[in-house]
Amino acid sequence: MLDLILSTLNKLPLITAFAIVGIVMWASYALGRLLNNRIHGSAIAIVAGLALAYVGGIVTGGNKGISDITLFSGFGLMGGAMLRDFAIVSTAFGVRLEELKKAGLPGAVALVVSVAVATAIGAGVAYAFGYTNPVDMATIGGGATTFIVGPVTGAALGASSEVIALSVAAGVVKSIAVMILTPFLAKPAGLNNPAAAAVYGGLMGTTSGVSAGLAATDPKLVPYGALTATFYTGFGCLVVPSIGYMILVALFG
Known part of the structure; x- marks a missing residue:
């Protein structure tokens, strides 16, 4: 049997x-x-x-x-990437656009500032641990934004598999931290409406972490946070291997 x-x-x-x-x-x-x-x-x-x-x-x-x-x-x-991307895209289907629009400029600013800050922190930590090459710094900095941006950056810039693995690890740690801490931070942060969830998703950026954290807070907020977090990932994939890398080359290259 x-x-x-x-x-x-x-x-x-x-x-x-x-x-x-x-x-x-x-x-x-x-x-x-x-x-x-x-x-x-x-x-x-x-x-x-x-x-x-x-x-x-x-x-x-x-x-x-x-x-x-x-x-x-x-x-x-x-x-693999196919089902992962399907799962990410599917989170957007519960969004009401009129609620999402309330996030407006704060959501966009949160997204841009958060990508820049996360990349800078990740690159700084990489430098502190001896990864002083701009390619390595950009890759690990990308991982600090999300565990998708890190590998995308590393593949685009030709980083080693070791550095790409570190970038994934950084992104996973961030994702798990956001999952666990979101329910505790929701009340003091005023995370109780779709506009706040959209800003939060743009600020944190990790789709899986934001989705799970908001699910534990209020399931109705998940689509709004997940949608802007997905934009965050796409934005990071565009700017970290390009603008981010060029800034690092200018500073450390």
């Missing part, structure tokens, strides 16, 4: 991946409820996913995490 189940799972790797993610999400949200949602289920699920990826890499000695194990090979597609 067990052989039959394993054989079926091996033949349907993508379905297997969805089933396992469903189980992990269910368990994570159940744990989150036990913790009174002080830590959102999404944050717990991401930590669990990172742990599984680490275990998969250690067990197989590979470089694709858990998908290096044949039974879990479907994660290679499920976790």
Whole structure:
């Protein structure tokens, strides 16, 4: 019986991946409820996913995490760019434009300022740890904006795989921090309406972190924060490898 189940799972790797993610999400949200949602289920699920990826890499000695194990090979597609981008875009479908327009100029300013500040902080930390090449600084600075901007910047500028991995790690840490801290900061920050959520999304920038944090605060705010956070990612992908890199070259090149 067990052989039959394993054989079926091996033949349907993508379905297997969805089933396992469903189980992990269910368990994570159940744990989150036990913790009174002080830590959102999404944050717990991401930590669990990172742990599984680490275990998969250690067990197989590979470089694709858990998908290096044949039974879990479907994660290679499920976790790829196609489904990731679909999930990000789908968050915009709950937006009412009249509410989004209320963010107006503050939302746009928050987006621009936040990308600049995050890139500068990331580049500064990279420099402090000995990564003084402008390419490395720009890549790690991009990772400090989001874990998507970092790899995009690194690929555009020809950064090493080590530096790109560091940029992803920086973005993941930021994402998890935003997920966990948003519910605690929501009340003092006045994060209780769509316009505030839109500004917050532009300020924080990490779509996954903002979405999970707002979901733990008020699910109705998720589309507004996620939409501007998505703009943040796109904006970062445009300016960090270009303007950001040129500024770093002028200062440190």
